[in-house]
Amino acid sequence: MAESHKDKVIIVGCGPGLKSYISPKALYNIKKARILVGSRRLLKLFPGVDAEKVVLEKNYGVLVQKIAEWSRSKQVVVLVSGDPCFFSYTRMIVRKMGRERCTIIPGISSMQLAFAAAGESWDDACFISLHGRNDKYEQLVKKVREYNKVGILTDHKNTPAVIARHLIKQGIQKRQMFICKNLSLPEESIHETDLASATNMNTSGSAVVIIKNTNHEIR
Ligand SMILES: C[S@@+](CC[C@H](N)C(=O)[O-])C[C@H]1O[C@@H](n2cnc3c(N)ncnc32)[C@H](O)[C@@H]1O
Numbered sequence: 119m120a121e122s123h124k125d126k127v128i129i130v131g132c133g134p135g136l137k138s139y140i141s142p143k144a145l146y147n148i149k150k151a152r153i154l155v156g157s158r159r160l161l162k163l164f165p166g167v168d169a170e171k172v173v174l175e176k177n178y179g180v181l182v183q184k185i186a187e188w189s190r191s192k193q194v195v196v197l198v199s200g201d202p203c204f205f206s207y208t209r210m211i212v213r214k215m216g217r218e219r220c221t222i223i224p225g226i227s228s229m230q231l232a233f234a235a236a237g238e239s240w241d242d243a244c245f246i247s248l249h250g251r252n253d254k255y256e257q258l259v260k261k262v263r264e265y266n267k268v269g270i271l272t273d274h275k276n277t278p279a280v281i282a283r284h285l286i287k288q289g290i291q292k293r294q295m296f297i298c299k300n301l302s303l304p305e306e307s308i309h310e311t312d313l314a315s316a317t318n319m320n321t322s323g324s325a326v327v328i329i330k331n332t333n334h335e336i337r
Contacts, residue, residue: 127189127215129208131201131225132160135324136302139231144223148195153188155181156197169195178207182214189219201227205247205271229269232298232326235308243267243328248276259288262329270327278327282316285329296328297321 128147133139140163148154151169154161161171174181188194202208204227212220233240244265246258250273261268262285272278278297285293295316297309300323311319313329 125190126219126221127185127211128193128195128221128223129202129211130195130197130223131227132156132163132197132199133226134200134228134231134302135300137163139226139302141223141225144225147221147223148197150193151195152192153194154197155185155194157199160197160199164197174207178210182207182210185211186215186219189215198225200229201225204229204245205249228271228298228301228324228326231301232269232296232328235298235301236296236310236328238267238296238328238330240267240269243269245269245271247271248281249273252276255284259285259290262290262293262331266331268329270329272325272327274322278316278321278325279319281327281329282313282319286313286317292331292333294330294332296330297325298328299323299325301326 130144130147148164148167151167153172154164154167154169155172155174157174161173185194185196196211198206198208201224202222208222229245244261246254246261246268248254249271252275270281282295291313293313295311295313297311297316299307299321
Protein backbone atom coordinates (compact mmCIF):
# COMPACT_ATOMS: atom_id res chain seq x y z
CA MET A 119 0.00 0.00 0.00
CA ALA A 120 3.03 2.21 -0.47
CA GLU A 121 2.01 5.38 -2.21
CA SER A 122 4.34 7.83 -3.87
CA HIS A 123 3.78 11.45 -2.98
CA LYS A 124 6.99 12.88 -4.38
CA ASP A 125 6.60 16.60 -4.85
CA LYS A 126 3.03 16.41 -3.62
CA VAL A 127 1.28 17.88 -0.64
CA ILE A 128 -1.17 15.64 1.21
CA ILE A 129 -4.26 17.43 2.51
CA VAL A 130 -6.04 15.40 5.13
CA GLY A 131 -9.59 15.81 6.43
CA CYS A 132 -9.58 15.35 10.22
CA GLY A 133 -13.32 15.25 10.81
CA PRO A 134 -15.38 17.29 13.26
CA GLY A 135 -13.19 16.90 16.36
CA LEU A 136 -13.29 13.42 17.86
CA LYS A 137 -10.22 11.47 16.79
CA SER A 138 -12.13 8.27 16.10
CA TYR A 139 -13.86 10.04 13.20
CA ILE A 140 -10.52 10.25 11.38
CA SER A 141 -10.21 7.51 8.78
CA PRO A 142 -7.40 4.89 8.85
CA LYS A 143 -6.32 6.16 5.42
CA ALA A 144 -5.96 9.68 6.85
CA LEU A 145 -3.96 8.40 9.85
CA TYR A 146 -1.71 6.38 7.55
CA ASN A 147 -0.92 9.50 5.51
CA ILE A 148 -0.43 11.75 8.54
CA LYS A 149 2.32 9.40 9.79
CA LYS A 150 4.29 10.05 6.59
CA ALA A 151 4.65 13.77 7.32
CA ARG A 152 8.06 15.39 7.64
CA ILE A 153 6.29 18.73 7.98
CA LEU A 154 2.82 18.76 9.56
CA VAL A 155 0.75 21.92 9.11
CA GLY A 156 -2.49 22.63 10.96
CA SER A 157 -4.32 24.59 13.61
CA ARG A 158 -3.11 24.23 17.21
CA ARG A 159 -6.16 22.07 18.00
CA LEU A 160 -5.52 19.66 15.12
CA LEU A 161 -1.76 19.42 15.72
CA LYS A 162 -2.47 18.45 19.35
CA LEU A 163 -4.28 15.34 18.10
CA PHE A 164 -0.98 13.91 16.82
CA PRO A 165 1.70 14.29 19.53
CA GLY A 166 3.36 11.05 18.41
CA VAL A 167 4.00 12.09 14.80
CA ASP A 168 7.69 12.73 14.35
CA ALA A 169 7.47 15.77 12.10
CA GLU A 170 8.19 19.47 12.22
CA LYS A 171 4.91 21.07 13.32
CA VAL A 172 3.82 24.34 11.72
CA VAL A 173 0.89 26.19 13.27
CA LEU A 174 -1.66 27.65 10.92
CA GLU A 175 -3.07 30.94 12.15
CA LYS A 176 -4.25 33.79 9.96
CA ASN A 177 -1.16 33.38 7.81
CA TYR A 178 -2.85 31.48 4.97
CA GLY A 179 -1.33 33.35 2.03
CA VAL A 180 2.28 33.14 3.23
CA LEU A 181 1.86 29.58 4.41
CA VAL A 182 0.41 28.35 1.12
CA GLN A 183 3.48 29.72 -0.64
CA LYS A 184 5.75 27.95 1.88
CA ILE A 185 3.83 24.67 1.59
CA ALA A 186 4.42 24.77 -2.17
CA GLU A 187 8.16 25.32 -1.62
CA TRP A 188 8.66 22.81 1.22
CA SER A 189 6.84 20.05 -0.63
CA ARG A 190 9.51 20.10 -3.36
CA SER A 191 11.92 18.37 -0.95
CA LYS A 192 9.90 17.12 2.03
CA GLN A 193 6.61 15.37 2.59
CA VAL A 194 4.20 18.07 3.73
CA VAL A 195 0.88 17.02 5.26
CA VAL A 196 -1.78 19.67 5.86
CA LEU A 197 -4.47 18.98 8.45
CA VAL A 198 -7.91 20.41 7.77
CA SER A 199 -10.98 20.23 10.01
CA GLY A 200 -13.96 18.30 8.66
CA ASP A 201 -13.68 17.64 4.94
CA PRO A 202 -10.95 19.43 2.96
CA CYS A 203 -13.27 20.12 0.01
CA PHE A 204 -15.95 21.81 2.10
CA PHE A 205 -15.21 25.45 2.94
CA SER A 206 -11.49 25.23 3.75
CA TYR A 207 -8.20 26.71 2.53
CA THR A 208 -7.68 23.55 0.43
CA ARG A 209 -8.85 25.55 -2.59
CA MET A 210 -6.00 28.06 -2.03
CA ILE A 211 -3.44 25.24 -1.93
CA VAL A 212 -4.87 23.55 -5.04
CA ARG A 213 -4.96 26.89 -6.87
CA LYS A 214 -1.33 27.58 -5.94
CA MET A 215 0.13 24.11 -6.52
CA GLY A 216 -2.16 22.63 -9.17
CA ARG A 217 -4.40 19.60 -8.77
CA GLU A 218 -1.69 17.15 -9.84
CA ARG A 219 0.52 18.17 -6.89
CA CYS A 220 -2.23 17.67 -4.29
CA THR A 221 -3.48 14.45 -2.76
CA ILE A 222 -6.71 15.04 -0.85
CA ILE A 223 -7.92 12.56 1.76
CA PRO A 224 -11.59 13.22 2.56
CA GLY A 225 -12.87 13.63 6.10
CA ILE A 226 -16.27 13.69 7.77
CA SER A 227 -17.60 17.22 7.56
CA SER A 228 -19.26 18.97 10.50
CA MET A 229 -22.14 19.45 8.04
CA GLN A 230 -22.51 15.69 7.53
CA LEU A 231 -22.53 15.13 11.26
CA ALA A 232 -25.11 17.90 11.79
CA PHE A 233 -27.49 16.34 9.26
CA ALA A 234 -26.97 12.93 10.85
CA ALA A 235 -27.70 14.38 14.30
CA ALA A 236 -30.88 16.02 12.99
CA GLY A 237 -31.92 12.78 11.27
CA GLU A 238 -32.23 14.59 7.94
CA SER A 239 -30.95 13.66 4.50
CA TRP A 240 -28.60 16.23 2.98
CA ASP A 241 -28.90 15.23 -0.69
CA ASP A 242 -31.64 17.85 -1.17
CA ALA A 243 -29.99 20.59 0.87
CA CYS A 244 -28.12 23.73 -0.04
CA PHE A 245 -25.11 25.09 1.89
CA ILE A 246 -23.55 28.38 2.84
CA SER A 247 -20.70 29.46 5.10
CA LEU A 248 -20.93 32.55 7.28
CA HIS A 249 -17.65 31.61 8.96
CA GLY A 250 -15.63 34.83 8.69
CA ARG A 251 -18.09 36.13 6.11
CA ASN A 252 -20.41 38.96 7.11
CA ASP A 253 -21.36 39.81 3.54
CA LYS A 254 -23.31 36.67 2.70
CA TYR A 255 -26.70 37.49 4.25
CA GLU A 256 -28.37 38.38 0.96
CA GLN A 257 -27.32 34.98 -0.41
CA LEU A 258 -28.50 33.29 2.77
CA VAL A 259 -31.99 34.80 2.52
CA LYS A 260 -32.21 33.77 -1.14
CA LYS A 261 -31.21 30.19 -0.32
CA VAL A 262 -33.59 29.92 2.63
CA ARG A 263 -36.47 31.12 0.42
CA GLU A 264 -35.51 28.77 -2.41
CA TYR A 265 -34.51 25.56 -0.64
CA ASN A 266 -36.31 23.25 1.73
CA LYS A 267 -33.14 22.77 3.80
CA VAL A 268 -30.13 25.04 4.20
CA GLY A 269 -26.99 24.02 6.12
CA ILE A 270 -25.01 26.96 7.51
CA LEU A 271 -21.50 27.17 8.97
CA THR A 272 -21.51 29.88 11.64
CA ASP A 273 -18.90 31.71 13.72
CA HIS A 274 -18.70 33.81 16.91
CA LYS A 275 -20.17 36.85 15.10
CA ASN A 276 -22.62 35.16 12.78
CA THR A 277 -24.27 33.13 15.51
CA PRO A 278 -27.52 31.15 15.30
CA ALA A 279 -29.33 34.03 17.11
CA VAL A 280 -27.98 36.65 14.67
CA ILE A 281 -29.00 34.45 11.74
CA ALA A 282 -32.52 33.90 13.14
CA ARG A 283 -32.99 37.65 13.74
CA HIS A 284 -31.87 38.47 10.22
CA LEU A 285 -34.22 35.94 8.60
CA ILE A 286 -37.20 37.19 10.62
CA LYS A 287 -36.34 40.79 9.68
CA GLN A 288 -36.52 39.71 6.04
CA GLY A 289 -40.04 38.36 6.58
CA ILE A 290 -39.11 34.68 6.84
CA GLN A 291 -41.11 33.11 9.68
CA LYS A 292 -42.05 29.48 9.70
CA ARG A 293 -38.83 27.56 9.75
CA GLN A 294 -37.49 24.82 11.95
CA MET A 295 -33.95 25.36 13.15
CA PHE A 296 -31.43 22.78 14.30
CA ILE A 297 -28.50 24.23 16.22
CA CYS A 298 -25.70 21.65 16.34
CA LYS A 299 -22.86 22.71 18.61
CA ASN A 300 -19.46 21.17 19.31
CA LEU A 301 -20.32 18.08 17.32
CA SER A 302 -18.57 14.86 18.35
CA LEU A 303 -17.00 16.59 21.37
CA PRO A 304 -17.93 15.97 25.05
CA GLU A 305 -19.82 19.30 25.17
CA GLU A 306 -21.90 18.47 22.05
CA SER A 307 -25.46 19.78 21.99
CA ILE A 308 -28.22 19.47 19.41
CA HIS A 309 -31.10 21.88 19.81
CA GLU A 310 -34.27 21.76 17.74
CA THR A 311 -36.18 25.02 17.79
CA ASP A 312 -37.85 27.67 15.59
CA LEU A 313 -36.60 31.01 14.33
CA ALA A 314 -38.44 33.12 16.92
CA SER A 315 -37.13 31.11 19.88
CA ALA A 316 -33.59 31.12 18.47
CA THR A 317 -33.38 34.94 18.40
CA ASN A 318 -32.44 35.14 22.08
CA MET A 319 -30.38 32.02 22.28
CA ASN A 320 -26.88 32.35 23.67
CA THR A 321 -24.44 30.13 21.82
CA SER A 322 -20.71 29.72 22.11
CA GLY A 323 -18.35 27.28 20.42
CA SER A 324 -18.47 25.85 16.91
CA ALA A 325 -21.94 25.46 15.47
CA VAL A 326 -23.68 24.29 12.35
CA VAL A 327 -27.25 25.45 11.77
CA ILE A 328 -29.84 23.72 9.63
CA ILE A 329 -32.88 25.72 8.57
CA LYS A 330 -35.79 23.58 7.43
CA ASN A 331 -39.02 24.64 5.78
CA THR A 332 -41.63 22.49 7.47
CA ASN A 333 -44.41 23.72 5.16
CA HIS A 334 -42.69 22.16 2.19
CA GLU A 335 -44.64 19.28 0.66
CA ILE A 336 -42.72 16.04 0.12
CA ARG A 337 -42.58 15.51 -3.63
C1 LIG B 1 -13.64 26.91 8.39
S1 LIG B 1 -15.10 26.00 8.58
C2 LIG B 1 -14.49 24.41 8.25
C3 LIG B 1 -15.51 23.42 7.78
C4 LIG B 1 -14.92 22.04 7.61
N1 LIG B 1 -14.12 21.94 6.41
C5 LIG B 1 -15.97 20.94 7.60
O1 LIG B 1 -16.09 20.21 6.62
O2 LIG B 1 -16.64 20.80 8.65
C6 LIG B 1 -15.31 26.01 10.31
C7 LIG B 1 -16.78 25.90 10.71
O3 LIG B 1 -17.20 24.52 10.66
C8 LIG B 1 -18.15 24.28 11.67
N2 LIG B 1 -17.62 23.26 12.59
C9 LIG B 1 -16.40 22.70 12.56
N3 LIG B 1 -16.28 21.76 13.52
C10 LIG B 1 -17.47 21.73 14.17
C11 LIG B 1 -18.00 20.97 15.26
N4 LIG B 1 -17.27 20.02 15.87
N5 LIG B 1 -19.27 21.21 15.66
C12 LIG B 1 -20.02 22.13 15.05
N6 LIG B 1 -19.59 22.88 14.01
C13 LIG B 1 -18.33 22.68 13.58
C14 LIG B 1 -18.40 25.61 12.39
O4 LIG B 1 -19.49 26.25 11.75
C15 LIG B 1 -17.09 26.33 12.13
O5 LIG B 1 -17.21 27.72 12.27
